[in-house]
Amino acid sequence: MQKLLMTVDRLSTWLGKACAWSVVGLTLLISWEVFSRYVLNKPHAWVLDAQIMMYGLLFMSAGAYTLAKNGHVRGDVLYGFFKPRTQAGVDLTLYIVFFLPGIVALTWAGWTFANDSLAIREQTFNADPLPVYPFKFVVPIAGAMLLLQGLVEIVRCVICLKTGAWPAREDDVEEVDVDKLKEMVHVKDSDIDSLDRLVVQQQKGAQP
Numbered sequence: 509m510q511k512l513l514m515t516v517d518r519l520s521t522w523l524g525k526a527c528a529w530s531v532v533g534l535t536l537l538i539s540w541e542v543f544s545r546y547v548l549n550k551p552h553a554w555v556l557d558a559q560i561m562m563y564g565l566l567f568m569s570a571g572a573y574t575l576a577k578n579g580h581v582r583g584d585v586l587y588g589f590f591k592p593r594t595q596a597g598v599d600l601t602l603y604i605v606f607f608l609p610g611i612v613a614l615t616w617a618g619w620t621f622a623n624d625s626l627a628i629r630e631q632t633f634n635a636d637p638l639p640v641y642p643f644k645f646v647v648p649i650a651g652a653m654l655l656l657q658g659l660v661e662i663v664r665c666v667i668c669l670k671t672g673a674w675p676a677r678e679d680d681v682e683e684v685d686v687d688k689l690k691e692m693v694h695v696k697d698s699d700i701d702s703l704d705r706l707v708v709q710q711q712k713g714a715q716p
Contacts (some may be wrong), residue, residue: 509663510675516660517576517678523653524573527565534562554636561643568650572657578677596668603662611655618647 537558545551574580587595622644630644631637668674 509667513660513663513675514678516656520572520576520653520657521678524569524576527569530562530566534559534566537562552636553634554632554638557632557634557638561638561640564643565646568646569653571650572653575654575657575661576677591672592668592674593672596665596674600662600665600669603658603665607658608655611651611658615648615651615655618644618651622648 537555541552541555587598590598622641625641625644630640632640664675
């Protein structure tokens with residue numbers, strides 16, 4: 509079971525990181541358009557629509573990735589003090605009551621809208637129209653991935669309820685860990701305290 513959970517985690521991670529490259533394309537596109545518009549005096553009507561669609565791709569693909577890393581924002585003022593089993597019970601209830609209905613609705617509606625868009629070959633409304641229907645399919649695909657990752661998280665909740673401990677997750681890039689950073693540069697808390705006292709002494713000596 510753990511192998512299956514990690515496989516889905518890796519799939520969500522791969523999709524999120526692959527779509528994250530759209531940031532590079534988005535940056536290059538905006539930079540080029542700024543140069544073209546203000547230096548060459550040749551603006552392009554389609555660029556704004558392309559920017560919106562690329563940002564939408566980035567935003568939608570981040571859902572499953574962030575859930576796989578347990579990185580979504582939560583109101584954990586009290587949650588962090590709960591035991592793992594209590595946390596799992598709360599999460600499981602919220603997944604069943606709110607997450608599953610919402611994501612199923614998103615995926616279903618997204619698939620319907622994408623097919624309707626494909627049927628009419630929907631385009632943007634400007635002088636240089638772009639096809640919209642390929643981007644519309646991002647919605648149901650991202651919704652399906654988020655739903656799959658959500659089912660994995662539900663399984664994790666059930667396992668935690670049985671064992672009293674959260675199953676392991678795949679490691680990835682995280683925010684800076686101050687304690688690990690201190691170990692890497694061989695700095696102790698006593699060294700920081702001594703430096704603070706030295707700075708205070710120098711400030712007092714500099715005062716007239």
